[in-house]
Amino acid sequence: MMENFNKCSDTDFLTRLYNRSYSLGFIDKLIKENIEFSVFYIDLNKFKMVNDLYGHDVGDIVLEEVGKRFKSLEKLDLFFARFGGDEFIGIYQSVDENKINRIAQDIDRVLEDHIIISESEFTISASVGVARYPFDSDNADDLLKLSDMAMYKAKESGSNSQLLISAELNKKLSSRREIEKLLKDIDIEKDLFLEYQPIFDLKTAKLTSMEALVRWKHKTEGIIYPDDFIYISEEIDMIKDITRWVFIKALKQIKVWNEKYDTNYKISLNVSDCCIHNKIFFDNVNYMLETFKVKAEWVSIELTELSLSVSPEYMKKLLCSINELGIDIHLDNFGTYPILISDLKKFKIKEIKIDKEFIDKLDNEDNTCVLNSMILLAHGLGIKTIAKGVEKIEEYESLKKLHCDKIQGFYIEKPMSGEDFEKKYFLNRAK
Ligand code: C2E
Ligand code: CA
Numbered sequence: 001m002m003e004n005f006n007k008c009s010d011t012d013f014l015t016r017l018y019n020r021s022y023s024l025g026f027i028d029k030l031i032k033e034n035i036e037f038s039v040f041y042i043d044l045n046k047f048k049m050v051n052d053l054y055g056h057d058v059g060d061i062v063l064e065e066v067g068k069r070f071k072s073l074e075k076l077d078l079f080f081a082r083f084g085g086d087e088f089i090g091i092y093q094s095v096d097e098n099k100i101n102r103i104a105q106d107i108d109r110v111l112e113d114h115i116i117i118s119e120s121e122f123t124i125s126a127s128v129g130v131a132r133y134p135f136d137s138d139n140a141d142d143l144l145k146l147s148d149m150a151m152y153k154a155k156e157s158g159s160n161s162q163l164l165i166s167a168e169l170n171k172k173l174s175s176r177r178e179i180e181k182l183l184k185d186i187d188i189e190k191d192l193f194l195e196y197q198p199i200f201d202l203k204t205a206k207l208t209s210m211e212a213l214v215r216w217k218h219k220t221e222g223i224i225y226p227d228d229f230i231y232i233s234e235e236i237d238m239i240k241d242i243t244r245w246v247f248i249k250a251l252k253q254i255k256v257w258n259e260k261y262d263t264n265y266k267i268s269l270n271v272s273d274c275c276i277h278n279k280i281f282f283d284n285v286n287y288m289l290e291t292f293k294v295k296a297e298w299v300s301i302e303l304t305e306l307s308l309s310v311s312p313e314y315m316k317k318l319l320c321s322i323n324e325l326g327i328d329i330h331l332d333n334f335g336t337y338p339i340l341i342s343d344l345k346k347f348k349i350k351e352i353k354i355d356k357e358f359i360d361k362l363d364n365e366d367n368t369c370v371l372n373s374m375i376l377l378a379h380g381l382g383i384k385t386i387a388k389g390v391e392k393i394e395e396y397e398s399l400k401k402l403h404c405d406k407i408q409g410f411y412i413e414k415p416m417s418g419e420d421f422e423k424k425y426f427l428n429r430a431k
Helices: 020-032 047-054 056-071 097-112 140-157 167-184 226-235 239-260 281-292 305-309 312-325 341-346 356-360 365-380 393-401 418-427
Strands: 037-044 078-084 087-092 115-117 120-122 126-133 192-201 207-218 222-224 266-270 299-303 328-334 349-354 384-388 406-408
Touching: 020 037, 020 078, 020 087, 020 126, 020 140, 037 097, 037 140, 047 056, 056 078, 056 087, 056 097, 056 115, 087 097, 097 126, 120 312, 126 140, 167 226, 192 239, 192 418, 207 226, 207 239, 207 418, 226 239, 239 266, 239 281, 239 418, 266 328, 281 312, 299 349, 305 312, 305 328, 312 328, 341 349, 349 365, 356 365, 356 384, 365 384
Parallel strands: 207 266, 266 299, 299 328, 328 349, 349 384, 384 406
Antiparallel strands: 037 087, 037 126, 078 087, 115 120, 192 207, 192 406, 207 222
16 A cells, blocks of 8 residues: 555655655545554654754764664554654554554664764664554544654653553643643743752761752642643753753752851752753853852752763763762662663762652562662662652661661651741751
């Protein structure tokens, strides 16, 4: 069928895959002939960073290579098209769930090998969403919208695999679009505020630091939490402005507290992948420290393993400079993404924040062993461990026995306003 349909100017100039108009026409044709099929919506993760850091020429070479790899998967009933930018679609003449899963795994697999261009190495992964004709919808527009939505859901969950669409996603999409609309009208200075969650040393039970967590107070929607807007702000390129605001606010706050109360606490700041990869991140932070006269030793930044995996060589150099400046580097959500143990040292990681997922499972012996090994391994490397999301006394006791260094979680304290934090941890603190 594909051969009959294939006319001229159907290919994308860069990847040599089919282009958008060909794939749309093909979908219409399948629908007209009532042939069951699935649409895979494929978006490359963090591709924007490749373009931003290395320029469009390198970005194009990466896309070309990705196109070649997708082409290698094509068969009679499956083909790929470049839909625009770093978005691709696959059209597969089957709606069998096992087969769909296999194709999704194939997509992951062909992207696994690094792409090497000159001296640089790129790790590419994709988020994939799937919608099926006629089960999810009987028209092309909806199928594309639904598969795009499923792709967003996959991206949000941090997994590379596809998700089938469901009615739930319809709700999710509308709220996503809603938040994007609201974000465009945000007044960062007025609408954002910070809360602080304390982090304690497990052995001494003393406060060591606090994590700054951003919130958005919307006139009609109330408080919007970062999990609902940070990833959207990353996609629409607003995260840099938000991060700048968070840094300024938090740096000024820690200076006031440490100077007023003669303390030396650290403030921990979350940095999104795209911000740390911004070439002027280092200069910006350095400038802020100097301008507001904040000691670098009062600051730590929290990064995820994903941040380290794109352009690892660039990241090693950058993190060495940040470390030399005196800022501590913490690895957030530790255990949720693969990382080479030797890289922990190369990336100058000072502390790992063990993900809540591992703390939740502490009632099981095997999982306790896993956590024990993580802590031993970190200590062997001279790296401290923070357990996050500690909610129960049993978890607290187990972590103490395992010699975890620090804890953060509702068991001790929820995030709170700066005023409450000051009252509780500075004004009332035991001398
Ligand atoms: P995160 O880095 O994992 O931050 C900790 C989150 O876990 C916070 O949610 C905190 O309220 C929550 N939490 C702490 N203890 C517990 C507990 O015992 N149980 C449970 N269930 N949750 C606990 P929050 O404030 O909603 O932040 C969510 C995420 O948003 C953060 O996750 C972080 O990745 C991101 N985020 C927050 N502020 C910023 C920011 O300024 N910049 C960036 N880029 N991301 C931010
Ligand atoms: Ca964090």
